Amino acid sequence: MTRLKLYTAIYVVLFVSATVQVLVEQAGLEYTAALAIIMVLSFVKAAIVAGYYQHLRWEPRSLTYLMGIGLLAVVALTVASTYSIT
Structure with missing residues (x-):
């Protein structure tokens, strides 16, 4: 419940x-x-x-950090792509 x-x-x-x-x-x-x-x-x-x-809240911290690194990589690639378009 x-x-x-x-x-x-x-x-x-x-x-x-x-x-x-x-x-x-x-x-x-x-x-x-x-x-x-x-x-x-x-x-x-x-x-x-x-x-x-x-369910990342209940997973081991290492998995949460791995997901965070992936998120940061996506953000970095997105920001980089906005500056590379000319």
Whole structure:
């Protein structure tokens, strides 16, 4: 029963953050401000999904660090690709 409450709470948090992302997009904010807010919310949502739905929270720390290194590699390649397009 505890897991059901936990997963329900996580679902509500993900639903609310997705709703906030849509509201931020339609609020007419400056592009960089809206992008920053949406990126932060997306990162939080991805961390929650990876931590709880993919069970990284209960895995050994070495596996979590391995996933973190992969995430950093993806971010580094994405940033590098934005500067290489001319």
